Amino acid sequence: MKYAISSLLLISFFLLQSCMKGESVDLVIHNARIHTMNESGDVFEAIAIKDGKIVEIGPERQILNRYRADEYIDAGLKDIYPGLTDGHGHLLSYARMQLGVNLFGCESYQEMIIRIKKYQAKHKRKFIIGSGWDQSLWDEGGELPTNELLDSIFPDIPVALIRIDGHSMLANDFLLKKSKVIETVSASPEKYAGGGFLYQEDGTPTGMIIDNAMTPIFAMIPEYPKKELTRTMKGIQAELFSYGITGVHDAGMSSKDRKTIEKWVNQRVLKLNIYGMLLPDEGNMAFAEKHGIYENKNLYIRSFKVYGDGAVGSRGALMKEEYSDRHGHFGHLTTPISEIERIADFCERVGYQMNTHAIGDSTNRIILELYSNVFARNNDYRWRIEHAQHIDPKDFDLLGLSGAYASVQPTHATTDQRWAVARLGEERMQGSYAYKTILDRCGLLIIGTDFPVEYTDPFRTIHSATNRKTTENYPMNGFLPEEAITLDQCLRGMTIWAALGAFQENKLGTLEKGKDATLVIFNESIVARPTFKNNFANTVFISGEKVYTVE
Template sequence: MKKIFILFIFSAILVSCQKEKVDLIVINSNTYLVNEKFENAEAFAVKDGKFIAISTTKEIQENYKSDNVVDAKNQTIVPGLIDAHCHFYGLGLQQQKVDLTGTKSYDEVLDKIVAFQKEKNATFISGRGWDQNDWDVKEFPTKEKLDKLFPTTPIAVRRVDGHALLVNQAAIDLSGITTDTKVTGGEIIIQNGKMTGVLIDAAMDFIKFPETSNKEAIQGLLDAQKIAFSYGLTTVDDAGLDRNTIELIDDLQKSNKLKMRIYAMISGDKQEQIDYYIKKGITKTDRLNVRSFKIYGDGALGSRGAAMRKSYTDRENHFGALIYAPERYREIARQIAASEFQMNTHAIGDSANTWMLKTYKEVLKDTKNRRWRIEHAQIISTKDFQDFDNILPSVQPTHATSDMYWAEARIGKERMKGAYAYKTLLNKYGKIALGTDFPVEQVNPFLTFYSATYRKDLNNFPEDGFQMENSLSRKETLRGMTIWAAFSNFEEQEKGSIEVGKFADFVILNQDIMSVDGGKIPKTNVVSTFLNGEKVYSK
């Protein structure tokens, strides 16, 4: 009997020794791999930051051992989520400024600015988030009340979409602009011969903001990371960064202070920046990918800056505007086409989309797999959809459910047929990249999931969904937030799905977004977020 016992112990030790030691094992899960067959798995093993085995709980436990075992208790796991279009750095900086998101009136905006100043005593007040379309009086504000409250402190607060700026007289005096200042690609709104204090698109560039300190920039990036991890985001596509910010991100990542993976779209608003990066070439690390330029085609629909082929339905003889002269887009596109870089262009209005699609086609000719992107692709003329056969659409589903209350009044019923047409765009290209455009919209990717699939607001409006012919299925939506977003970044071989050899980026959720009742999707919470197999967030 003693010999048998010793033999059993020896066999157990032998079996244990044969098991491969790994850094992390996850068992008893409902994992959506988001691989080609969209399969599920129960368990997986992680070593050196990558998935090395995916199988049943029994097989993983038989073949691997670890000091770090997570029993998921049948909770849902999805690949690390990717926001294909956001303003990560902008979100971080916003945490240091007055937040006007969700304000329901101009008076509430003023109250928030007053409260902010009492706490901060700032020498220059900036912030973001107001939206006149959410107010009872859906008109741009004017600066008179601001001037009375703050006669000497400059104030400049951006509309939620970032394409309009409300300033007071102190900020105007500091900038030196007048009613005679000439603007190309934007507008200084004037009423009765006086500036109202609202500046659109390129006109905003005249306002002199104080420089962001290095300390503020670092804190902003860290604050944004904390927020993003709490929503299960492990990669963010930051749409428009300058060289200094990109280099700061690189330094923070190298020192392991910043762990977030960032697809950095270089801001193409300065020629010297385009020249610098094209000469430098693509920068690629495990956490940073610098291989694209973000170009602005036009403004936003909410501020009537989107470039339209015909005048706005609710403003006669107003068409919005391209940010640059048409030939300038050709120049930029030709230069980028001659490099390995990707071109990603903000295009909202049907005129902007027409021109950018035409320009892309002209310079790319028959070249394949350049994955040039149209960001937003919001209002498309019917005949232009065919041009998305080789141009990748990058859209933000919550824009549809934010704009649906007033969009038709702005552009008319006929043009709405080609607006927020995500299913049509998916069918033309075969893939679609999904993001939020935060902080224009909320960071929460589950609102993206809900808007894409059910196309309703949180009050279940409209009852039958908004233009449901262009809703996406749950599988399509999850792919758009993971593997298709990775594809749009040329990163599909390293992330976007749970497969052997890829980065071990994954998220544990409190409910199954693929099967839960649709109305419950917005209530989805992240239990834990893992990046490289390391837990970076836990509720």
């Protein structure tokens, strides 16, 4: 008790001294454990902030004695870290998912139907969109569904149900006929290469549409009302702030979505730091040609997202050898090699980063060879491989030598472990979800969640990355436990390494003099966090502005 009173008196003394003299700043946060995440791993006690920038960070006495602040925050010995960045997420996809039918966690086809019926009774949509289903969770045995039951319940309204990975959907017959999607894709096989349909033995479509063949369906889906979309995005931002996430690498903005995001940024609806990866559509390529590297407030755009292949869950990822559970099937590229090369040439010319979705071992090899050729001319392009899920062990040396940055989502490993071995076999697991091996080769890892495919909670990501287990601690010994990474490595993947992967290391990623005052005061120790829950962050600052607090 005497010690507590003495400490309080000491702090009061320094506050009084700083009011009488010292440099004027906007904010001083003190009595904290401030993890700078710099190379030395320094931890300090106080930080001074002015005009959104860090003026100084250092010992308690030094900062309190040197600066006179408009506001003081006693952090109560709480941990402070740089704001976390989700290195791979989908903001508008998440908003649209929340406005549609939430099918996450359905344990049967019947449960999926029940949720759709309840949703439609409430919202009365003219076009029903659902997302998040995963047949591997169902009682029916894990095979991709057919649409007979869906047709019997919804015979006269279009219904599209997008699988959890976003690489396939189940459509009812009404939608198949109205959209003429099978006829459209069949008439232009080159345009929709890397996609297709599944059929029953008698040749009847099952309703399952894979990868690029979904494009005509997406083109006809009506947008949700602007007010609903804006309200939902505000909620998503608050959710991200509650976890200490202050930035998102938005992995795949169409030109339409880019305009929506920028509008929200200008209106201050979105205060998150957003690093935009543009889809290579005509509008976005014209934008990059005109503007080059583009920065507007908290929106930074200098990259393109290219889809190299599909996902293993729907057997669309391109593998060197056939799938273990489907004879003669190897998956597919979703973008032809010639088009990938054209986009690479364009990116190199306009100074944009190229970030390629590569899941299968064949696709990873193709992209690594392409990157290696480009990096021979300039080795600081920082082009990224998004996911890097399955790599032939023979290609790890190429990965290390190529200079590519890998962007991974550790919860994919613990989610996919239910069926990954069945899809690919034990032998190919040697190069699968190999985050430690990739880190050893590349020297860094950009870490994200891939929301809404996975939860936005970065602490689920930390749990998966460091323990290789689900939140239910399954499997007991971890899934491929030799590929676990440390807590420090995981945090760096969400801070300084993420900043490096977005050319923002001079302003974000660590807490150092001159950088943006983008930081999080956490309620509990990250190391000792006992449960997975919301509101883990106590207070969040972005460029010195308090954007979130639980008080």
